[in-house]
Amino acid sequence: MRKQLKVAISLACLMMFIGCSASPVSQQTTKITFLNSKSEIKTQLEEVAKQYNQEHPEVSLEIITAPEGTSAYQKLMSMYGSGSPATMSMLDPGDTQTFLDKAVDLSKEKWVADTIENGLDAVKKNDAVLGFPFAVEGYGLIYNKKVLDKATGGSFDPSSVNSRSSLNSLMAKIQKSGVAPVMLSPMDWSLGSHLLALAYSVQPGGFPEFVKGMQNNSIDMSQNNVMSGWVQTLDLLKDNNINKHAPLDSTYEDGSKALGEGKVGLWFMGNWAWNGIKSNDTANEEYGFLPLPLNDNTDDPNNSKITVGVTKYVFIDSTATTPQQQEEAKKFLNWLVYEKSGQELLVNKANVIPAFKNIDLVPSDPLSKSIKSYMSSGKTLPFMATLPPDHGAITGASIQSYISGKIDKAELLRQIRIYWKAQQG
Template identity: 35%
Template sequence: MSNHKSWKKIGALAVSSFLAVGMLAACGSSGSSASNSDKITIFNSKMEIQDQMEKMAKEYSKEKGVDVKVYYSSDTVAAHLATKYASGEPYTISMVDAKDVYSLAKEHAVDLSDQSWVKQTDQAISIDGKTYGFPVSIEARGLIYNASAIEKITGKTFDPTEYQTLDSFKTLIKELKAGGMKTPTGVMKEDWSLAGHYLPQVYEEQSDPAAFIEKLHAGDENLNSNAKFTSLMNTFDVLKDNNYAASSAISAEREVTEQKLAEGEIAFMFGGNWDWSVINQYDYSKDMGIMPVPQNTNDESNTKLVGGGSKYFFIDSSKDTSDTQRKEAKAFLNWLVDDKEGQSFIVDDCSLVSPFTNNTLAVSDPLGKSVKQYADEGKLIPNYNYLPDDHYSVLGAEFQKYLAGQENRADLATAIESYWKSAKVSSSAE
């Protein structure tokens, strides 16, 4: 049911302490659910839609006659939920990341396999044949482009499918530079962008990501001779060498880079549809989008974005949540999928890309439109959801050295190999 379903569960259970605390929840439980048996509580972990969630909850409560409250916390998801379970006051519905579903579902979530919406998406998370994770939205990454800026120089309509290979992309870069755009690209220096988004594509674009990670962990993979690492780093080098901030790459501010892209001073930046929340703060070009990372490859990865469900709801299965609450929680999820107001809430109010095929509302922003198009065409390479928690911080620092010219590619490959040899990972087949 999910693109993630067939993957082996590689990656440390980042919230093992959560489970330990959760098992103790019954001790000293106040039984507080008894006085709130009709109240539906929702934990929202996506800060940028908290206002919309609160407004929706008020309107939904009034219309359905169900008391719905939405809460947000800036703490890590696992730590925050652990405190709620320990106090015997779990949320009825919790919004978490994919890895949290894999870690928590068997212990804390309701099986939703019998729900009608399961057939409307290929992004739901299933474990051992049971569906636990309800996908809230789709996010995907690739090369964000400013078509207006490109067309101003080339004089012809920009078609991203004409630039799927690195060779064709290089030709376009040369054309842009010759036309007056001295530095056509921008590279975000943030560790989460470099090692949380770009580097993982090296894993995600392998024929078997889980097996590849196993080889890295065992020290049996020579990364610098791996075809996919070489391909993606060749593309990264073109982005790096044509970066407007090349001389001070690790000092470049994200907002400056996104403003330059929005206003057409540069034409390309690696990122995802979440970047629209920054881009739309500036005098942006209307004709923008996301395209696959150009690569000289024949495995069709250069025709797809990388992405999938970005946040997931699960319904609490504990004794502290009543059957009535669970029934209303299921009704709420169905409302998001099937009701016109629920569909509009996701797409129009929250500016998210719905993962459900029956939601045909037009996505408002251009990056979201690109993601929706690739998703509808089945052209998404699944996210790898089992990265250790310190992956982007540790390897982000190494990638920043490469970006700054402080180490070469072989050094970066060695650093990545060393990281995985000692990374806290575990393997369990589904």
């Protein structure tokens, strides 16, 4: 009897041990969080997380989207302040710089070799790759093909614009057809961060040397061929602008409306404008990008390129996350790049242009397709995405003064140089 009791007790203890040890294993999941700074794809990213969690039951991925009226940068700063940052955070390239010392080194990840050219420049530090390129965007002159077909008397060929003269000729034809040639939107971020940045990206000695030359006065801005050419191209846009008599009165929404309704043939803007254009287009017209040439040299390859680059990076926190969380975050990023379900959700659901050469999928909208075409043919200029935070506002205000006739070319170039001199020290 005592022997049987001992056996029963031993079995009971054994079962309790198995139960106790098995229970946590079956319930154990690694929670990782993702801070989203693209509020327009909040729902789509939540679908991505749902799908990923279904495929990976050992992980619980949660999407945190910055609240309306709050930037993801501000949100993340408060999260770090409370000691609970997101496992992964998606930020603009400039904002990412603040957190690179808190980021996990991703240099050994497979996708590093598959990233598009210059796609990692903004997140490299001391040979370490500290961020994942999440989204590619591009800008140039968006064209309404129906308007241009009518103006040119045939099927418009985008490759026909490869100099300022050829752009000027096209604008004259659009004007003659009874349509305003172009919309030059006056927002400071568009004029400063995008239009002016185009001149930075093609400086022959490179942008850092150009800035150094402006700061130490070794560069005479009026004698810099790229800057002089840029002002001439700006003049072409200014003189052909649908709102040239009130250049500061139009809004961002006015641009998408004018192009979508065929009231202008061209609009200087980026692919983020597609939803606005689409909502104003009742005839399902075709659209694409043209380069904005800065000189008359048809042999200059830069005159056939549009600006394309990574505008969102994801970094993995190294300060408050466990090694297991870091590993699971890496697996998620690899899933987006290499697994079919991840690729499809990223491109087809979230409508993101991927920054990886191995992904053949292209978002369905025509502007993304146009950008992908320029990328495939190697006709892209670098996106100056890490300019100082106040660059757009200050230089954009100077360009606003110029296009409204308040200052001349010499003063515009002087103000741009003064801005960069103020960045010293």
